[in-house]
Amino acid sequence: MNVESTRVAVVACPDWQAVAAQCELRARGQVFEAVAVLHAQRVIARTAAAAAHGVQVGMRKREAQGACPHMHIATHSPERDRLMFEPVVRAIAELAPLVEVSMPGIVVLATRGPSRYVGGDDALAQRLTHIAEVALRELGQGQQIPFGVGIADGRLTAMIAARSAASVGQPRVVARNESAQCLAVLPVSVLADFAEVDRNVVSLLQRLGLAHLGNIAEIQPSILIGRFGPVGNEMHRLARGLDRHPPIVVAPPPERASTHRFDGPVEDINIVVLTAREVAEQLVAHLAAHGASCVRVHISLHTDHGEQSDRVWYQPEGLTAAAMAERVRWQMEAWVASRAVTSGVVLFRLSPIGLRAREGRQLGLWGGSTQADEWAERAIERLTAMLGAQSVLVPEWRGGRDPAEIFALTSASVVDIERRALSCVESETQWQGALPTPSPSVVYDDPLPIMVCSEDGAEVTVSGRHELSAEPSVVILQQHQYSVISWAGPWPVEERWWDPARQRRMVRMQIVVSRNDAATTTRALVVVREHGKWWVVARYG
Amino acid sequence: MRAALDPALLQATTSSVFRHESLPTLPVSPDLRAMFPEGGLVRGRTVLCGGDAAVALALRIVSQPTQAGSWLGVVGVHNIGVQAASEQGVALQRVVFVQPATSRAEWVSTVAAAADGFDVLMLEVPHGITVADARRVQTRIQSRRNALVLIGATQKLALQSVFQPDVVMDTTTTQWNGIERGSGHVQSREVCVTVSGRRVPKAQQYSLRFVG
Numbered sequence: 001m002n003v004e005s006t007r008v009a010v011v012a013c014p015d016w017q018a019v020a021a022q023c024e025l026r027a028r029g030q031v032f033e034a035v036a037v038l039h040a041q042r043v044i045a046r047t048a049a050a051a052a053h054g055v056q057v058g059m060r061k062r063e064a065q066g067a068c069p070h071m072h073i074a075t076h077s078p079e080r081d082r083l084m085f086e087p088v089v090r091a092i093a094e095l096a097p098l099v100e101v102s103m104p105g106i107v108v109l110a111t112r113g114p115s116r117y118v119g120g121d122d123a124l125a126q127r128l129t130h131i132a133e134v135a136l137r138e139l140g141q142g143q144q145i146p147f148g149v150g151i152a153d154g155r156l157t158a159m160i161a162a163r164s165a166a167s168v169g170q171p172r173v174v175a176r177n178e179s180a181q182c183l184a185v186l187p188v189s190v191l192a193d194f195a196e197v198d199r200n201v202v203s204l205l206q207r208l209g210l211a212h213l214g215n216i217a218e219i220q221p222s223i224l225i226g227r228f229g230p231v232g233n234e235m236h237r238l239a240r241g242l243d244r245h246p247p248i249v250v251a252p253p254p255e256r257a258s259t260h261r262f263d264g265p266v267e268d269i270n271i272v273v274l275t276a277r278e279v280a281e282q283l284v285a286h287l288a289a290h291g292a293s294c295v296r297v298h299i300s301l302h303t304d305h306g307e308q309s310d311r312v313w314y315q316p317e318g319l320t321a322a323a324m325a326e327r328v329r330w331q332m333e334a335w336v337a338s339r340a341v342t343s344g345v346v347l348f349r350l351s352p353i354g355l356r357a358r359e360g361r362q363l364g365l366w367g368g369s370t371q372a373d374e375w376a377e378r379a380i381e382r383l384t385a386m387l388g389a390q391s392v393l394v395p396e397w398r399g400g401r402d403p404a405e406i407f408a409l410t411s412a413s414v415v416d417i418e419r420r421a422l423s424c425v426e427s428e429t430q431w432q433g434a435l436p437t438p439s440p441s442v443v444y445d446d447p448l449p450i451m452v453c454s455e456d457g458a459e460v461t462v463s464g465r466h467e468l469s470a471e472p473s474v475v476i477l478q479q480h481q482y483s484v485i486s487w488a489g490p491w492p493v494e495e496r497w498w499d500p501a502r503q504r505r506m507v508r509m510q511i512v513v514s515r516n517d518a519a520t521t522t523r524a525l526v527v528v529r530e531h532g533k534w535w536v537v538a539r540y541g
Numbered sequence: 542m543r544a545a546l547d548p549a550l551l552q553a554t555t556s557s558v559f560r561h562e563s564l565p566t567l568p569v570s571p572d573l574r575a576m577f578p579e580g581g582l583v584r585g586r587t588v589l590c591g592g593d594a595a596v597a598l599a600l601r602i603v604s605q606p607t608q609a610g611s612w613l614g615v616v617g618v619h620n621i622g623v624q625a626a627s628e629q630g631v632a633l634q635r636v637v638f639v640q641p642a643t644s645r646a647e648w649v650s651t652v653a654a655a656a657d658g659f660d661v662l663m664l665e666v667p668h669g670i671t672v673a674d675a676r677r678v679q680t681r682i683q684s685r686r687n688a689l690v691l692i693g694a695t696q697k698l699a700l701q702s703v704f705q706p707d708v709v710m711d712t713t714t715t716q717w718n719g720i721e722r723g724s725g726h727v728q729s730r731e732v733c734v735t736v737s738g739r740r741v742p743k744a745q746q747y748s749l750r751f752v753g
Binding site for chain 1: 593610619633636638647650658720726729730
């Protein structure tokens with residue numbers, strides 16, 4: 001038997017983000033066949049119906065809408081992806097107690113025990129197919145959700161087998177020691193699709209004439225290491241069907257499992273997570289002192305009533321203390337949401353079961369992360385634990401015409417702060433029809449009603465040809481009367497006219513006003529007229 | 542003694558003396574430098590921005606520190622225009638927006654937790670904060686060496702009685718450029734800033750121009 005790779009089974013639902021969004025919409029009574037999930041203006045997942053219309057992963061929003069106008073576009077929500085996938089994970093965990101969820105939509109389990117129990121890999125594949133089918137049918141309320149089951153030596157081969165099984169509709173089992181032959185004919189782009197190898201590296205391989213994984217496996221590893229560094233070695237191992245990192249053969253450091261026992265049952269998730277963070281910090285420091293970092297961690301939670309939750313979490317680049325605490329939180333939340341918990345947590349255990357040699361972290365060429373970034377990261381963790389994920393937010397550029405739409409605020413706890421600090425968040429391009437710069441510094445989440453009147457006291461209206469009925473002279477805002485000094489507009493804004501449910505038609509104006517009693521203070525406002533009413537949407541504060 | 546005359550040693554000694562005397566500051570953009578007595582945002586101190594251009598001025602003040610690598614925590618400031626912040630030069634990858642809980646005690650502990658992680662804090666003070674709460678926050682700011690920028694929109698006098706700002710910057714927009722009666726659009730604004738406060742020897746007026 002090949003000792004350098006573990007035989008694993010993978011259950012994969014392709015485009016899970018889109019399927020999860022679709023299921024969530026259906027639970028709210030909105031049925032959409034075509035759904036796509038967007039992240040940073042690009043499609044990251046789409047349902048089969050959308051794919052049939054030609055919507056591809058990586059398309060920009062407008063291209064995708066052009067291809068399939070009746071498609072529902074959902075925002076990316078890792079939280080939703082995890083929670084919707086939970087029933088599937090729970091169903092599989094009944095067959096194999098220790099399953100690993102590295103990302104929503106994919107379950108990985110070691111076949112050794114379960115396979116012997118059910119009588120071979122083929123039987124296991126059938127069994128997993130049946131379990132997943134039942135769980136997904138319930139989730140999809142009758143509608144079929146595509147999924148695949150693959151069994152092979154090594155994670156990469158099993159993932160690819162599962163993906164091809166999903167398109168065929170039959171489980172796929174790669175026989176023992178045949179992973180390398182199976183991989184040899186595949187294009188190198190699978191490294192980027194399934195093993196998170198950088199796309200630029202893959203593109204370089206293609207330009208070097210290494211089109212297939214077989215070509216990589218034939219080269220001496222030393223040449224690849226010389227050209228690509230540690231990534232070269234990883235790619236060579238992956239191409240040969242081995243696990244990405246060689247298992248550590250030195251004796252693992254003693255006391256590697258960290259167990260924490262609470263004085264009494266703890267019902268607050270935040271307390272468990274914060275304690276786990278402290279314990280994880282000690283564990284990571286202990287492993288680092290022995291030159292190792294943890295790529296797979298087994299998290300076990302026990303309650304006062306004897307319930308138990310076990311999960312394995314995997315991250316190829318190594319789990320930091322923050323990442324481990326985050327996994328504890330995900331596991332706790334999913335467990336609580338499943339209503340399988342009747343009491344507080346009394347004990348948790350973090351056992352690092354996959355270790356790799358610590359290579360140190362690659363920092364950016366210019367500077368890299370600083371002490372300030374580390375402090376900020378900790379403060380974000382702490383604030384998130386105190387206030388909840390929805391109260392600690394970071395801005396992400398989305399683009400739009402409405403000043404409130406250009407940036408969306410996303411929860412800071414689901415953002416890799418360290419990588420973010422090295423990147424640059426700014427508006428990419430200004431949309432046609434957006435407000436001219438400078439932008440208003442106060443943008444109201446809930447627009448304020450305002451009266452815009454002409455000199456004779458009648459409300460100013462806008463005709464179908466975007467002409468004002470009279471010159472605005474007085475505005476009434478929050479029971480105060482202001483006189484209009486100058487104004488600009490009206491500028492028509494028509495959005496999504498092709499979609500009756502989400503179309504918007506309005507006019508926008510800038511108005512400079514002053515209080516009648518104190519003529520020295522002036523304010524500039526952005527007002528819109530929509531559905532026959534004037535609203536203040538922003539202010540130059 | 543011979544060693545005392547070594548120029549390198551002499552320089553090291555004098556510079557350490559100066560470092561001890563000069564206050565640790567965060568950089569501000571060149572057009573604001575004259576408004577700060579120390580030439581920058583002093584760590585541990587409080588700046589209050591008031592008047593009708595308070596938010597724009599506050600964003601301008603914090604833009605340079607964020608570009609230089611400091612993190613900005615925006616605690617309890619509602620309706621801030623992120624696009625405007627980006628235009629004022631704020632490095633958005635180092636900005637975190639925090640919505641504190643409504644209760645008074647939790648507001649204080651939220652600000653304290655934010656002070657642990659972010660160099661610069663921007664706060665809008667909610668109603669019901671007492672002098673004792675404000676003092677606790679300011680003590681924390683001083684011990685953690687953060688820079689605190691308060692936004693006081695309208696109830697400036699009420700805020701002043703709660704917090705003890707070191708520098709008060711009151712703004713009045715004197716002119717809007719580019720917009721007329723029915724044509725053009727807002728292109729820039731002229732703002733008159735009155736700088737006063739207990740750390741400012743003499744109240745002075747400056748004029749600033751805000752462009753996107």
